[in-house]
Amino acid sequence: MTTPPPTSASTFAINERNRVRRLPARGNYDRDTIYPIVDESLICHVGFVQDDQPIVIPTIHARIGDTIYFHGAPASRLLKLAADGAKVCVTCTLLDGLVLARSAFHSSMNYRSAVLFGVGRLVTDYDEQWAVMKAITEHVAKGRWDEVRYATEKEAQSTKFVAVEIESASAKIRTGPPKDDEEDYALPIWAGVLPLALTPSAPIADPLLTSGIAVPASVSQYRR
């Protein structure tokens, strides 16, 4: 099993690439703030440039230490480019609520988001691939790794794994009520926050499920 790289400094250096310019008070560069956002986000969006054309693709990810991983079909353009060392920008977004101000202008959202920068690398080491399969399975549903049939060698070989060492990153977080213009607070308009969260509904068993199989803990106790 490959040992995850040690987490170096607790804070990412602030530079031209990751410095939050717009509303900088909402910016944060601490791993302890950024990584929980990455881990709680079920999916991320990966941006890259191909032939001068920016493209942003949603995908599943998992983080091990200071590395973020993706996997998928070898034909995936994202994975091909990343495997060839493309620069990528990974965005994770958690939507916490609608901020309904008295004015349309000041209406907003409460969120925690993270933007990560790095360069892709093809994962060829078998132990690292295995660790990624586990990390991605556990990222989607904690505890699931111990419940599933593991991938066969053939399945693993038909999957491409890509790593991105996180070189630079930022978080941006908005919390709290609307911030209206002083004169608008007297308006007879409801204002406040409508909290939103990603929560599971009742599980739906596969119609082909063999009878008598109980819902496992990774599903019955699912939470992000």
Ligand SMILES: Cc1cc2nc3c(=O)[nH]c(=O)nc-3n(C[C@H](O)[C@H](O)[C@H](O)COP(=O)(O)OP(=O)(O)OC[C@H]3O[C@@H](n4cnc5c(N)ncnc54)[C@H](O)[C@@H]3O)c2cc1C
């Ligand atoms: C759910 C959601 C809804 C949003 N809605 C709007 C909207 O309607 N209009 C609007 O203008 N903005 C919105 N934002 C904020 C938006 O993400 C940008 O922060 C903002 O638009 C400024 O963009 P910029 O490129 O000028 O940022 P800059 O401050 O110039 O970006 C510089 C660097 O700061 C960091 N950074 C910037 N934004 C973020 C972020 N969100 N998370 C983590 N790091 C960041 C990145 O490292 C980036 O490279 C929203 C954010 C979220 C998460």
